[in-house]
Amino acid sequence: MNKKAVILLSGGLDSTTCLALAKEQGSELYALTVNYGQRHIFELEAAKKVALTIGVKKHSVINIDLAQFGGSALTDDIDVPKDRDESDMTDIPVTYVPARNTVLLSMALAWAETLGATDIYIGVNALDYSGYPDCRPEFIESFERTANLATKAGVDGKQFKIHTPLINLTKAEIVKKGMELGVNYGITTSCYDPFHNGDPCGHCDACTLRLKGFKEAGLKDPLNYQV
Amino acid sequence: MNKKAVILLSGGLDSTTCLALAKEQGSELYALTVNYGQRHIFELEAAKKVALTIGVKKHSVINIDLAQFGGSALTDDIDVPKDRDESDMTDIPVTYVPARNTVLLSMALAWAETLGATDIYIGVNALDYSGYPDCRPEFIESFERTANLATKAGVDGKQFKIHTPLINLTKAEIVKKGMELGVNYGITTSCYDPFHNGDPCGHCDACTLRLKGFKEAGLKDPLNYQV
Numbered sequence: 001m002n003k004k005a006v007i008l009l010s011g012g013l014d015s016t017t018c019l020a021l022a023k024e025q026g027s028e029l030y031a032l033t034v035n036y037g038q039r040h041i042f043e044l045e046a047a048k049k050v051a052l053t054i055g056v057k058k059h060s061v062i063n064i065d066l067a068q069f070g071g072s073a074l075t076d077d078i079d080v081p082k083d084r085d086e087s088d089m090t091d092i093p094v095t096y097v098p099a100r101n102t103v104l105l106s107m108a109l110a111w112a113e114t115l116g117a118t119d120i121y122i123g124v125n126a127l128d129y130s131g132y133p134d135c136r137p138e139f140i141e142s143f144e145r146t147a148n149l150a151t152k153a154g155v156d157g158k159q160f161k162i163h164t165p166l167i168n169l170t171k172a173e174i175v176k177k178g179m180e181l182g183v184n185y186g187i188t189t190s191c192y193d194p195f196h197n198g199d200p201c202g203h204c205d206a207c208t209l210r211l212k213g214f215k216e217a218g219l220k221d222p223l224n225y226q227v
Numbered sequence: 228m229n230k231k232a233v234i235l236l237s238g239g240l241d242s243t244t245c246l247a248l249a250k251e252q253g254s255e256l257y258a259l260t261v262n263y264g265q266r267h268i269f270e271l272e273a274a275k276k277v278a279l280t281i282g283v284k285k286h287s288v289i290n291i292d293l294a295q296f297g298g299s300a301l302t303d304d305i306d307v308p309k310d311r312d313e314s315d316m317t318d319i320p321v322t323y324v325p326a327r328n329t330v331l332l333s334m335a336l337a338w339a340e341t342l343g344a345t346d347i348y349i350g351v352n353a354l355d356y357s358g359y360p361d362c363r364p365e366f367i368e369s370f371e372r373t374a375n376l377a378t379k380a381g382v383d384g385k386q387f388k389i390h391t392p393l394i395n396l397t398k399a400e401i402v403k404k405g406m407e408l409g410v411n412y413g414i415t416t417s418c419y420d421p422f423h424n425g426d427p428c429g430h431c432d433a434c435t436l437r438l439k440g441f442k443e444a445g446l447k448d449p450l451n452y453q454v
Contacts, residue, residue, distance in 0.1 A: 064291050064334075069341040098340035099333055102377045106326055106333040107291075113325035114296040139376040146369040150329045150361045 004117035005163075006030045006108045009059075011046030012190045013210055014166055017178040018123030019054050021165045024181055027119060029056040032111055034104050036097065037067030042198040046189040053184060062107055066097065080193040082203040101134035102143065105162065109147050112160065118153065121163045127170050140164055171213025179219060186222035199224045231344035232390075233257045233335045236286070238273030239417045240437055241393055244405040245350030246281050248392045251408055254346060256283040259338055261331050263324065264294030269425040273416040280411060289334055293324065307420040309430040328361035329370065332389065336374050339387065345380065348390045354397050367391055398440025406446060413449035426451045 005027035009015045023029055033047040044061065051059035101124065108120045124135040133139065144162045148154035166174055178185065190210045191200035200207050202225040214221040232254035236242045250256055260274040271288065278286035328351065335347045351362040360366065371389045375381035393401055405412065417437045418427035427434050429452040441448040 060295060062292060062295065065289060066337055068287060068289065069338045097337075098379075099337035099374075099377055102333040102373065103337055106329040110293055110324075110326035110330055111296045133379060133382045134377045136376070139373065142369070142373040142376050146329065146366065146373045147326075149363070149366040149369050150326055152325075152360060155360045 003119060004028045004030060004057075004112075004115050005119035005121055006032055006112045006115065006117055007056075007121040008104050008108055008123070009033050009047050009051060010123075011043045011048075011050055011188060012123075012206070013171075013178070013185060013188050013213075014123035014125055014174060015047075016050045016054075016123075016183055016185070016188045017174050017181075018121050018166055019050065019056075020178060020181040020183050022119075022121045022163070023054060027121075029054070030111065030115060030117065031056045031059045032108050033059065033061045034107050035061055035063045036100070036103065037065050042189045042191075042194055045198075046187060049187040053187060060111065064103065064107075066100075066103065069098065080201075080204050082193075082201070084205060084208065099134070101132075101139070105143050105147075109151065109160065113151050113153050116153075118158050118160050119163060120147075120160065121165070123166050124164050125166045125169065125171075125174070127168065135167075137164070137167060140167070170216070171209055172216035175213045175217040175219060179217075184222075189223075195226065199226055202226065230346060231255045231257060231284075231339075231342050232346035232348055233259055233339045233342065233344055234283075234348040235331050235335055235350070236260050236274050236278060237350075238270045238275075238277055238415060239350075239433070240398075240405070240412060240415050240440075241350035241352055241401060242274075243277045243281075243350075243410055243412070243415045244401050244408075245348050245393055246277065246283075247405060247408040247410050249346075249348045249390070250281060254348075256281070257338065257342060257344065258283045258286045259335050260286065260288045261334050262288055262290045263327070263330065264292050269416045269418075269421055272425075273414060276414040280414060287338065291330065291334075293327075293330065296325065307428075307431050309420075309428070311432060311435065326361070328359075328366070332370050332374075336378065336387065340378050340380050343380075345385050345387050346390060347374075347387065348392070350393050351391050352393045352396065352398075352401070354395065362394075364391070364394060367394070397443070398436055399443035402440045402444040402446060406444075411449075416450075422453065426453055429453065 005022050007019045007022050009031040031051045140162050147160040190206040192204040192206050193201045232249050234246045234249050236258040258278045367389050374387040417433040419431040419433050420428045
């Protein structure tokens with residue numbers, strides 16, 4: 001029997017590749033989408049398509065209304081910045097969602113413990129990223145330690161492991177890896193501020209990094225950029 | 228101006244006393260109730276009454292459907308154990324909610340960062356408790372470290388502090404402290420399995436510990452026990 005794993009799945013390029021990698025490693029897949037009051041529903045739709053296409057044992061969608069706390073361009077009424085140079089992205093941008101990965105990982109931990117799973121996958125990336133503090137390896141290591149102190153499973157001697165297979169990859173390497181695994185990036189979505197039909201804006205940080213990744217990989221992004 | 232603090236408030240004896248202590252320490256109070264699919268609505272009603280009575284700047288209630296993960300007598304269809312000796316409570320019971328305090332603290336962290344607050348209060352107790360791993364000081368310290376690595380505020384040099392003013396108090400000491408501060412325990416609720424009118428069962432771990440606390444403090448619990 002395959003080992004159960006909980007994989008955080010937003011429906012974007014990174015988490016989709018992460019799910020495909022967990023499958024390659026022989027895990028029984030439990031995909032978890034946390035709907036924390038994002039601006040658009042395309043992420044949720046993409047996550048559902050990805051879970052179905054890659055083939056998961058179960059896909060859970062959990063709603064948390066982080067938007068009521070405010071404070072982010074992704075959940076609040078603040079403009080998403082456009083056409084920033086990559087060098088500007090080292091500053092933490094307004095698209096930062098407070099404590100987002102802590103919230104996501106705590107939900108994944110709750111489900112994992114209930115399932116009797118100890119493997120949790122999150123597609124964070126410390127290279128081509130937007131300067132978010134909760135994408136750094138030291139954060140992941142600290143959360144893992146906390147998880148093992150927090151839980152009955154940890155007390156019983158099981159060890160939770162937070163897997164971050166993308167953490168040291170460039171966006172181009174992530175895209176190449178996903179293509180090798182047969183990922184259909186045409187059903188994913190990365191844009192922070194898509195058009196009404198779901199097409200990506202091509203100008204936000206997420207689009208800029210994604211387009212750069214495909215370009216450097218020598219591949220074409222199947223999404224329909226209106227640029 | 229008082230310093231903002233986020234206080235986790237379930238509406239039970241411990242979190243209510245914790246809120247009163249944060250008030251005594253001069254904080255501007257932001258009470259956070261996380262409704263994680265508890266069995267009964269009396270907790271939510273009690274939390275609202277407590278927030279109003281003690282006087283908070285804002286009370287947020289956030290819903291997270293942890294019950295869909297299953298695995299606990301508090302969110303699932305499992306019987307709450309009754310009339311256990313205190314010595315049995317060192318085993319982790321079925322009322323344990325997977326990763327509960329990790330989930331609660333991550334939500335408090337998200338709100339605190341949005342508010343620009345660095346003080347978070349949680350009424351955990353390592354003495355008269357039910358054997359939950361996420362009530363231990365080593366868990367709290369590890370979460371605090373994770374919080375400071377997770378956040379923009381942490382990166383910017385602000386330090387989050389997880390306050391646990393009850394952690395080394397007996398239930399009797401907690402009750403005495405609360406009474407000194409004028410807490411009305413008649414509007415709180417602790418029972419895991421109350422009657423339909425909200426009255427406590429008097430036999431679950433929470434009731435057993437609470438009754439023992441009042442008894443040892445030489446005080447009478449104002450709740451209506453049908454025992």
